[in-house]
Amino acid sequence: MTKDKMMTYTFIALAVLAAVTTALWWPITQQGWSLGLTLLISCLISVVVAVALDYMLSLAMKDKGPVNTMSTAVFGLIVALSYSYGIPVMATVELLPLVAPQAFIYVAIIAAVGEVAFKKLQGLLGRKYVNPAAAAKILVLLPFLYQILLPKDHTGYIPTLATELNYTGLDPLASFASALQFCFGNPDLLSQGVLTLPPSPSELFWTLVVAKYHGWAGGASSIAVIIVGIALFIVARKYIKxxxxxxxxxxxxxxxxxxxxxxxxxxxxxxxxxxxxxxxxxxxxxxxxxxxxxxxxxxxxxxxxxxxxxxxxxxxxxxxxxxxxxxxxxxxxxxxxxxxxxxLTKPTEEKIEVKLPKAQQFEAVKTTSCMRCGACMVVCCHRLSPILIKEAFDKGNADMLRKLRADLCDGCGHCSFVCPARIDLRGFTLRAKASLRSAKS
Ligand code: SF4
Ligand code: SF4
Structure with a gap:
């Protein structure tokens, strides 16, 4: 596995979800825009903005920020798929820009802020502390979200979930099931009276599991997310958490x-x-x-x-x-x-044999930054933590190297073999071991 390959698999999985939601939402029109078309354009805008910025920043930062097209394209798709679209019937309390063309502007801003502040700049700190797409969305939509996070009127319209959840109620909005169907059900069928309120349990579970028409585009079909997600987990099982x-x-x-x-x-x-x-x-x-x-x-x-x-x-x-x-x-x-x-596994002097993935020949070896998959920690035959040893070695932290027992490394190379970022972990660990030895003598 390489980082690029893993990002390609993830991109394909996300593209499938984008296609499913586009198809589901295509017939739904809101404020003159097809919801499916809105999502499609949002995906394009987000990916293009993120990839273009990544390229320009990489040129400006030279070796400090290499071009990372595949991972940036994945980030762009996640931004578009984690944006909320579609007006629920309870639109009076919705505060976010949920439909085109405003949605396009906010998706572009989130992609730009996420790429610059939370991918590139955060990357310079040595590791990313928060998910770039999530942090950028919260930051850009804060002027809207604070009214939800610090509820004033909002609580008056949305049922309080701490109280009893049920399917029936005299006032339709007093029934939680009705509120959910109002919010996430097919607006066309609701307006035609095909979907009635309160919904039956099976109607509501159809909405929640098969097709929602408001909210995060990526989660419009929960069942599609589960199928595509599990398929991705199987394909990249040693690297996905x-x-x-x-x-x-x-x-x-x-x-x-x-x-x-x-x-x-x-x-x-x-x-x-x-x-x-x-x-x-x-x-x-x-x-x-x-x-x-x-x-x-x-x-x-x-x-x-x-x-x-x-x-x-x-x-x-x-x-x-x-x-x-x-x-x-x-x-x-x-x-x-x-x-x-x-x-952390306890380092051991005894050599433990581990099963390694099949070897593959690469024409060129492309080294990237660590993606923190943890694969190197699973295959070490002395139960060491090669990535943490590398980080301690980079910082010159001898105490930490001793604690992590870098001296036990026998140079088997398993860690370098499985690393999708192609980092020479074996080389780092052996150098760390040598530095401990020379400090001792
Ligand atoms: S080279 Fe060293 S750190 Fe890497 S797997 Fe082998 S023993 Fe562990
Ligand atoms: S150094 Fe370890 S954690 Fe980082 S990408 Fe390589 S295998 Fe994964």
Whole structure:
């Protein structure tokens, strides 16, 4: 696996989701614009803005910021697919620019801010601390989002999720199921009276699982996200941090069940909402697993996913912020540096044989920056942490090198062999070992 190859697989997966949503949304027209066409144009704008800026910044920064076309194209698609489109019937309380042409402007600004501030400049710090697409979206939309994050009128219109969730109610808006169908159901069918309120459980679960018509474009079809996401996990299983997604689903399920036990209501409806509404499902598969901003160790990844799930449910429940997972993601990203140190394997003098992927011949070796996939830590036959040893060596931190037991490296080269960024980890670790030896003598 190489970084470019992995980014190509991710780009293909995202392009499939963009195509699915475009097809679903194509017949829906809002303020004279086809929603499908809006998404298609947004994807093009976002990718072109991000890739063009990446190219120009790389020229300006010379060797400090290499051109990274594939990873930037993935970032551009994520920006467009994590943007909210479509006016729900409860439009009076929607504050965001949700339709074309305003949506195009904001998608372009988010792509530009994300590329400059959160990809390139953050990259100069040695590692990325927050997900670029999530952080840029929060920053650019803050003038709108603060009214949701610090609710005033917002709470008056959106049902409070802490209370009982049910399918029926005298006033349609008092029924949570109706509010969800109002917000995410097919607006054409709602206006024609084909979809009635309150919806039956099966109608609502169709909306949540198969086709939503408002919110993050990437999550419009939850089932498509699950199928495409799992396919990507299988193709790049050694490099994608799937444990985060698994832990996220587990914690959302547990917290939803606890909430249902405390507040009553329909447990399945609450679970369906927490798992599938708006951003959550797309974020769980395609943003929460971003290698650069998530922990390196398996245990750290599990804790990260658990925390993400708990925070998402709490924000959605008590702040009435339906897209709460994006805020939860940024908070959890900030814990990644600490979680990197949780669950490190214990170095051992004994040599342990590990199974390596099949070798492949490359015509040219292209070295890129570390993408923090953690693969080098899994294959070391002495259970060392080669990437952390490299970082400590770069900083001249001898205490850390001793703690990480760089002296145990026997130069087998497994770490360099699996590294998708083609970093000479073996060389760094052996140099670190030599530096410890010379410091001793
Ligand atoms: S070269 Fe050293 S650090 Fe890398 S896998 Fe082998 S023993 Fe571990
Ligand atoms: S150095 Fe390790 S964590 Fe970084 S890209 Fe290579 S294998 Fe992944």
């Amino acid at each position: 799937w444990r985060i997604t698994a832990a996220y689903f587990a914690s959302v399920t547990i917290i939803s069940l606890i909430m249902s036990a405390v507040y009553g209501g329909d447990a399945l409806l609450r679970l369906g909402f927490e798992l599938f509404v708006g951003s959550s499902i797309f974020l769980a598969f395609f943003m929460a697993t971003d290698p650069a901003t998530t922990p390196l160790t398996h245990l750290g990844q599990c804790i990260f996913g658990l925390g993400l799930g708990v925070l998402t449910v709490l924000i959605q429940t008590y702040m009435n912020f339906f897209g709460g997972s994006i805020l939860a993601l940024i908070i959890m990203n900030l814990t990644s540096s600490a979680l990197d140190k949780v669950g």
